[in-house]
Amino acid sequence: MALSLDKYLRMSKLPHIWCPGCGHGIVTQAIVRAIDELGLDTDKTVVVSGIGCSARAPGYLHFDTLHTTHGRAIAFATGIKMAKPELNVIIITGDGDAAAIGGNHLIHAARRNLDLTVICFDNNIYGMTSGQYSPLTPQGSYATTSPYGMLEKPFDLCNLVMGAGGTFAARSTTYHARQLTNVIKEAISHKGFAFVDALSQCPTYFGRRNKLRTPLDMMNWFKDRSVPLRAWSKMSPEEQEGKFPVGVLTKTQAPELTEVYAQLVEKLQQRGED
Amino acid sequence: MTKKRARLLQGNEAVVEGAIAAGLTFFAGYPITPSTEIAELCAAKLPAIGGKFIQMEDEIASMAAVCGASLAGMKAMTATSGPGFSLKQENLGFAVKGELPCVVVNVQRVGPSTGMPTSASQGDVMQARWGSHGDHEMVALSPSSVQEAFTLAVESFNIAEEYRTPVILLMDEMIGHLREKVVLPEKEELVIRNREKPNMTPEQYKPFAMDHGEIAGVPPLAAYGDGFKFHVTGLTHGEDGFPTNNPAIAEKQLKRLNEKISSNKKALTRVEKFYMDDAEVVVFAYGGTARSARKAVKDARAQGIKAGMLRAITIWPFAEDALLEVKRNSPKAVIVPEMNLGQLVLPVKRVIGDSAPVIPINKIAGQLVEPEEILLAIKEAM
Incomplete structure (x- = not known):
């Protein structure tokens, strides 16, 4: 593909700070490709992040960008979207950022069906602080704070978003780069709250503690455990054990908050004129 | 009108x-x-x-x-x-x-x-x-x-x-x-002020510029969606808004951030002076407590006592200049009534020094400081 994505990047801010073999560059590229393929107005697109490795991505992207506090990206973005509903608001978050410290904001944004696109760079570890377990760390896996193996059960973030009333949830991985771009495109196009769980490898802090030393080992680990949605629905719970579905898991239509709000404003202003 | x-x-x-x-x-x-x-x-x-x-x-x-x-x-x-x-x-x-x-x-x-x-x-x-x-x-x-x-x-x-x-x-x-x-x-x-918007191209725009802006150290602020494509982060950043670990840039930016307020203290600090011209006892009060202080000062004046109130309208920046003036007049006492354990007593003492006793009156359990309590303190100070 001869297409240049440079115009979406702040070339002077590159190279990025991510470790060799990190998957975050692949997810960032998928976002940029999705934006390009959708032809979004770059003046009207805002990218917001929280804290962590993923949170550094907006600094490399040539849009209005906001690098907020830990866990709060969706809450900051809610202010932006409510203020200016005409903006495309994309949130880049991580698994610790979105599921632990920011979990409350995630479920409430889903419940409100506010037209935000949340892309979770899910490497199931706290990378920036060098490898503590997150709410997405698989049970039994090793992290600096689970030296005897992770005792707790992880979240399924897509299920969480769906349970909270989110109208779009999808999952893909850095192994499925083309699919990842496609689901992000669909997420951005979706009118309402959209969530993408983008599995991304952290060979440095997750892989090397878990016998997945190279980026390739980790991507193969994604490949081996992922199941296309159609096949997934035919599998028994025993067969599903240790695996996960990829693709668009839910897509429904429901009134979107800024539209509902605009209708209220119109109604009240008409009443005021009467 | x-x-x-x-x-x-x-x-x-x-x-x-x-x-x-x-x-x-x-x-x-x-x-x-x-x-x-x-x-x-x-x-x-x-x-x-x-x-x-x-x-x-x-x-x-x-x-x-x-x-x-x-x-x-x-x-x-x-x-x-x-x-x-x-x-x-x-x-x-x-x-x-x-x-x-x-x-x-x-x-x-x-x-x-x-x-x-x-x-x-x-x-x-x-x-x-x-x-x-x-x-x-x-x-x-x-x-x-x-x-x-x-x-x-x-x-x-x-x-x-x-x-x-x-x-x-x-x-x-x-x-x-x-x-x-x-x-x-x-x-x-009403006088309504609005933030200064950038009057330059997006390429020239520096959201944290050291020397742009009508007020020194306050750079104009673009709005998201206006095409400026700028970056905002809580990380210490340079003029362009991007993170930096360069101590020279970090120090400059952090100083600007603080000095845009501290160097404009005079413009920002607001006080009310109530019977302060010849006040021999000064009540330094703010918020709801100043209502009791006002009554106490009026009652004291009615009894021929030269009391006055310096009311802080801005708590921060602190009313330093007005208190320095108080200090120059060598009052008999500065009374500080507060609904706390005396949080502003030390800042007042810092300015007043040894020139007058600083007398706190404190309420901490939801009761108001009564005018009579302040009046009593005024009388004791005389």
Whole structure:
């Protein structure tokens, strides 16, 4: 593909700070490709992040960008979207950022069906602080704070978003780069709250503690455990054990908050004129 | 003079009237006593004028949404009380660092912790100054009447917009829930200030420029969606808004951030002087407590005692210059009544030094400082 994505990047801010073999560059590229393929107005697109490795991505992207506090990206973005509903608001978050410290904001944004696109760079570890377990760390896996193996059960973030009333949830991985771009495109196009769980490898802090030393080992680990949605629905719970579905898991239509709000404003202003 | 609009309003209601008069277009909040009326009134009023109201999932999110809305060009406000004010501190610091104009109302109640939710306090005076981490300046205004709750709400927005900084409207429950007559000024009587917008191309625009802007150290602020494509981060950043670990740049930027307020202290600090010209005993008071101080000073004067009140309208920046003047007049005493354990006593002592005794009068369990108590202290000082 001869297409240049440079115009979406702040070339002077590159190279990025991510470790060799990190998957975050692949997810960032998928976002940029999705934006390009959708032809979004770059003046009207805002990218917001929280804290962590993923949170550094907006600094490399040539849009209005906001690098907020830990866990709060969706809450900051809610202010932006409510203020200016005409903006495309994309949130880049991580698994610790979105599921632990920011979990409350995630479920409430889903419940409100506010037209935000949340892309979770899910490497199931706290990378920036060098490898503590997150709410997405698989049970039994090793992290600096689970030296005897992770005792707790992880979240399924897509299920969480769906349970909270989110109208779009999808999952893909850095192994499925083309699919990842496609689901992000669909997420951005979706009118309402959209969530993408983008599995991304952290060979440095997750892989090397878990016998997945190279980026390739980790991507193969994604490949081996992922199941296309159609096949997934035919599998028994025993067969599903240790695996996960990829693709668009839910897509429904429901009134979107800024539209509902605009209708209220119109109604009240008409009443005021009467 | 145009026709005045006299109303019977509660302090919390007057804050909303003042904020809307100042151009409030966005409110995000979370229910908390004794500030909830502010959110309720915003919920009723803002949609009708095309403004935005949202009740967020928590206090932290409310402050975050206010920051986001401010970056989208809105005049944004949130309201809370002690426990919520604590929760907001991290994102309040973000607003300081990102230089995002906004107003945070804190209707103080008795603490620490959940404390006495329906009782008046002035216990967050130091939290307002130092609640968020790291070196920073803070602007906090404290009204002592419902009328002033209106005017200081306007003033808070003006300062926030002019200096690109969050401003704390530091109320106390007494003023928040007090009902009294207010005269709402007509629009044309009000001075409304708006943030300076960049008048350069996006390529030339530096959101944290050292030397742009009408006020020294206050760079113009573009809005998201206006094509400037700029970056804002809580990380220490250079003029272009991108993170830096370069100590020389970091120091320059952090100094600018602090000095844009500290070097404009004179312009920012507001006091009221009540019978101060020949005062031999000075009562230094603020907020609801100043009402009792005013009565005590009047009663003292009626008895031939030369008492006066220096009322701090801005708690931060601190009324240093006015207190230096007090010091030069060598009063017999400076009495500091507060609904806390004396949070402003040391700042007053720092200025007054040994030139006069500084006498605190403190209430910490929700009772008000009575005028008689202040009058007694005035008499004892004579």
